Structure formats: C-alpha cells, structure tokens
Amino acid sequence: MSLVLGLYNYWIAIGLMMLGLYAVIGRTNLVKRVIGLGIFQTGIFLLYISMGKVEGGTAHVYYEHWKGVYSNSIPTALILTGIVVAVATMAVALALVVCIKREYGTIEADEIEAADEE
Amino acid sequence: MIASYRLIDLILITLVIVTGVAAVRVRNLFVATMLMSIYSLLMAMVWMNLDSMDVSFTEAAVGAGISTVLLIGTLAQTGTAEKVPARVSWTAVAIVGLTTAALLYGTLDMPRFGDPKAPVHVHPVSVGYIEQNVEKTPDAGRNFTPTPPLPPHQGDGHHRNDYFHGHVPNYVTAVIVSYRGYDTMYETTVILIAGMSMVLLLRRRRKESP
Amino acid sequence: MREQPILRILTKQMFPFILVFGFYVIAHGELSPGGGFQGGVTLAAAFILYAMVFGRDEMHRIFPRRVSDTLMASGVLVYAGTGTYCLIAGYRFLDYTAITPSNPGGAESWGMTLVEYGVGITVSSVMLTIYSEITEPADEPGPRPL
Numbered sequence: 001m002s003l004v005l006g007l008y009n010y011w012i013a014i015g016l017m018m019l020g021l022y023a024v025i026g027r028t029n030l031v032k033r034v035i036g037l038g039i040f041q042t043g044i045f046l047l048y049i050s051m052g053k054v055e056g057g058t059a060h061v062y063y064e065h066w067k068g069v070y071s072n073s074i075p076t077a078l079i080l081t082g083i084v085v086a087v088a089t090m091a092v093a094l095a096l097v098v099c100i101k102r103e104y105g106t107i108e109a110d111e112i113e114a115a116d117e118e
Numbered sequence: 119m120i121a122s123y124r125l126i127d128l129i130l131i132t133l134v135i136v137t138g139v140a141a142v143r144v145r146n147l148f149v150a151t152m153l154m155s156i157y158s159l160l161m162a163m164v165w166m167n168l169d170s171m172d173v174s175f176t177e178a179a180v181g182a183g184i185s186t187v188l189l190i191g192t193l194a195q196t197g198t199a200e201k202v203p204a205r206v207s208w209t210a211v212a213i214v215g216l217t218t219a220a221l222l223y224g225t226l227d228m229p230r231f232g233d234p235k236a237p238v239h240v241h242p243v244s245v246g247y248i249e250q251n252v253e254k255t256p257d258a259g260r261n262f263t264p265t266p267p268l269p270p271h272q273g274d275g276h277h278r279n280d281y282f283h284g285h286v287p288n289y290v291t292a293v294i295v296s297y298r299g300y301d302t303m304y305e306t307t308v309i310l311i312a313g314m315s316m317v318l319l320l321r322r323r324r325k326e327s328p
Numbered sequence: 329m330r331e332q333p334i335l336r337i338l339t340k341q342m343f344p345f346i347l348v349f350g351f352y353v354i355a356h357g358e359l360s361p362g363g364g365f366q367g368g369v370t371l372a373a374a375f376i377l378y379a380m381v382f383g384r385d386e387m388h389r390i391f392p393r394r395v396s397d398t399l400m401a402s403g404v405l406v407y408a409g410t411g412t413y414c415l416i417a418g419y420r421f422l423d424y425t426a427i428t429p430s431n432p433g434g435a436e437s438w439g440m441t442l443v444e445y446g447v448g449i450t451v452s453s454v455m456l457t458i459y460s461e462i463t464e465p466a467d468e469p470g471p472r473p474l
Contacts, residue, residue: 006230026210055232071169073289088312171361313454
C-alpha cells in the first residue's frame with residue numbers, strides 16, 4: 001500500500017504520457033493529435049515536479065518567519081522553460097493545421113495522404 | 119493517517135486523468151477544447167499543491183488562457199467534426215502497451231514521493247544551485263555588506279535562513295535569470311521564432327488601394 | 329459582440345487594470361511568484377480580450393501590426409543588449425556586476441529587472457501576434473501570397 005501511495009504520482013504521469021502518445025499515433029484528425037501532444041507534455045511536467053516536493057515543505061519564496069524546510073525549486077525552474085516552449089510548439093502546429101486546411105480542404109491524415117498520391 | 123496534501127493530490131490527479139481520457143475519446147472537437155481548458159485548470163491546481171507557484175501561474179495563464187484561445191481560433195477555420203475511425207489501430211495500442219510496461223518497471227526504484235533524502239535534494243549540484251542565491255539584494259539602494267563565511271551544508275533540504283544578509287527571495291527567478299540567464303535568453307529567442315513563423319505562415323498582404 | 333452593453337462597458341473598464349496587473353507581475357518577479365513570462369501573457373490577455381469584444385480591426389487600430397512586430401524583436405534585443413554591455417564593460421557575458429561595479433548586489437537586482445522587462449515585452453507581443461494571425465479570416469481559397 002505504501003508502494004502505491006509513494007509512486008502514485010509517477011504512475012499517473014506515465015498514464016498521461018501514454019494517453020498523449022496514443023492520441024498522437026492512433027488518431028487521424030490533426031487537431032486531436034495536437035491535443036494529444038499537449039497532454040503528453042503536461043504528463044512529463046508532472047513527472048518532474050513531483051520529484052521536487054518535500055514533505056512538510058513550503059513554496060520556493062523565502063520568508064524569514066518560516067522555520068521549516070522549503071520544497072526544491074530546481075525542477076520548477078527547469079519546467080518553466082518547458083511550458084513556454086510547449087505553447088510555442090502548439091501555436092506553430094496549429095498554424096500548420098490551418099495552412100493544411102487551406103491547401104487540401106480536410107484535416108484527416110488518411111484523406112490527405114490519398115490526395116497526395118493522386 | 120494520510121497527510122492533507124497527499125489527499126488533495128490524489129483527488130486532483132485522478133480528476134486530471136479522467137479529464138484527459140475524456141478529451142481524447144470525445145468526437146466533437148469543440149468539446150475536446152473545453153475539456154482541455156478544464157484539464158489545464160486542474161493541472162494548475164496540482165502544481166500549486168506541489169509547491170511550485172511559478173509553474174502554476176504560467177500553466178493557468180498559458181494553458182487555460184492562450185492554448186484554449188488558439189484551439190478555438192483554429193476550430194473556427196477547420197470545423198469541429200472528427201471522423202469516426204474504421205477500426206481500432208492495433209499497432210498504436212501495442213506500442214503504447216509496451217512503452218507503459220517498460221516505464222512502469224522503471225519507476226519501481228524511484229525515491230518515494232515527498233522523501234527528504236531523495237538524491238535530487240542531497241546531490242551537490244542541486245545544493246550548489248541553491249547556494250548561489252546568496253549576496254544578491256533586491257533593494258538596489260543599500261550598500262553591499264559581505265556575508266559571513268557559510269558553515270558546511272547539511273544536505274537534507276533545509277535552507278539556512280539565519281545567514282542570509284539579503285538575497286532574491288524567489289529562488290526560481292534567481293536561478294533562471296541570473297545563474298542560467300543564457301538559457302533564458304535562448305528561450306526568449308524560441309518564442310520570437312514562433313511569432314515570426316506565425317507571421318510567415320499565415321499573414322496575407324492586404325490589397326493596397328492605388 | 330460589441331452590441332452587448334455589458335461586455336463593451338466591462339471590457340473598457342477592466343482593460344487598464346489588467347495592464348497594471350501585468351506590469352506588477354513583471355516588476356515583482358524576484359520578490360514573489362511571477363516574472364517575465366507570466367506578466368507578458370497577462371499583458372497579452374488584455375489586448376486579446378479587447379480584440380474578442382470589439383473586433384480585430386479595432387485592436388489593430390490601437391496596437392498596429394508594425395508596432396507589435398517591432399516590439400517582438402526589441403525584447404530579445406534588450407536581453408542580449410544587457411549581456412553585450414556587460415561584455416563590453418570588461419566582465420563576462422550576462423555578468424550583471426558590470427552595471428554598477430561598486431555595488432554588486434544592487435547591480436544584480438538592476439540586471440534581473442531589465443532582463444525580465446525584455447522577456448515580458450517579447451512574450452506579450454508574440455502572444456498577441458499568434459492570436460491575431462490564427463484568427464485571420466480566410467476569404468480567398470487556394471495558396472496565398474505573402
């Protein structure tokens with residue numbers, strides 16, 4: 001039981017990553033693939049930030065009247081860059097989806113491949 | 119007895135994965151966008167519970183704000199219906215199953231959640247990151263007085279809060295702007311490149327009136 | 329949406345407060361959770377709200393495309409310019425003690441604030457550009473000229 005409680009965060013993070021991976025490779029609609037990419041990225045962030053939490057700790061801002069421990073702020077610093085790059089990636093992916101729609105008239109991947117072969 | 123932050127954490131991430139599954143399975147893309155907005159809001163609450171305030175702020179602003187607006191803007195141009203797949207793609211299920219098994223096997227020797235003796239808190243590299251925050255003052259007008267020499271570090275997650283003369287209180291800003299300022303400069307360049315590529319891909323030249 | 333009186337009046341009332349909050353978050357990046365990225369996205373959210381209620385052309389009338397294109401690049405210029413000034417003054421690149429060498433602690437604070445403003449300007453302009461390009465109406469089909 002303590003194994004499940006101690007590792008639950010990491011298992012849910014892996015579950016989210018695999019959900020996103022299934023959406024990216026198993027679905028044909030391009031917008032659904034972009035949504036799956038977003039879920040995948042958030043799962044990775046959950047894996048990292050769960051490692052930084054210390055039991056009984058508080059947030060990463062120094063306060064002189066707090067005499068206890070602070071949670072580790074290094075995973076937070078790494079993931080902050082990751083979130084901003086994730087939204088930039090999603091924006092460019094959606095721009096490409098709009099361009100594909102204008103060119104081909106559809107956003108289903110198998111119809112685009114069929115139109116390419118002609 | 120289970121600690122309160124663990125209970126909130128369990129409830130919130132269970133809700134998160136239920137919302138994620140719903141967003142992938144739903145056929146109408148507008149409903150999927152709204153579920154992604156709810157998903158981002160729940161993730162912002164999860165980050166706040168795990169004591170990372172900067173990430174929570176960024177996720178709420180960027181995930182529940184900008185991402186939702188972008189998806190709705192895209193759906194206005196592409197339509198909201200998703201085609202029903204003819205059959206389940208078994209290669210996707212097989213790849214996902216194998217990767218899940220491998221990753222779950224890999225998490226069995228990770229340190230438990232909330233452990234203060236985990237290597238990420240004790241290792242000298244992360245200790246060095248935290249200690250470099252001494253001697254930076256947020257009040258620019260005062261004179262600089264040197265701090266007394268620091269004792270050897272205990273390494274159990276405690277921050278020594280009686281030796282700092284002045285330092286930047288927000289540790290995350292102190293790391294990413296000053297110690298890793300070079301990485302943040304190139305991250306800003308990545309955002310600039312995303313903006314430039316949006317302009318190049320989608321902007322039309324207006325017909326100038328003669 | 330500009331015919332609805334509640335949306336119109338509320339947007340015009342809330343617009344300056346959202347801008348002030350955005351600048352507050354950028355300026356207090358080292359004292360409280362916040363910083364360049366979060367404040368920049370909040371600044372962009374004010375303009376996106378205005379564009380949603382009053383229309384894209386109205387928003388481009390108060391914040392032209394040329395201005396936002398220039399601001400996108402000038403934020404990165406401020407960041408890299410700070411680093412280059414520290415390099416020219418004889419110290420290392422992005423070593424903030426070059427700004428006031430007699431007071432290294434205060435110089436760190438000045439350098440971090442300048443850099444956060446650079447990041448905030450770039451992020452807000454880019455988010456606004458991303459929104460404004462992706463909601464562009466598609467009026468003629470086929471490949472489009474740049």
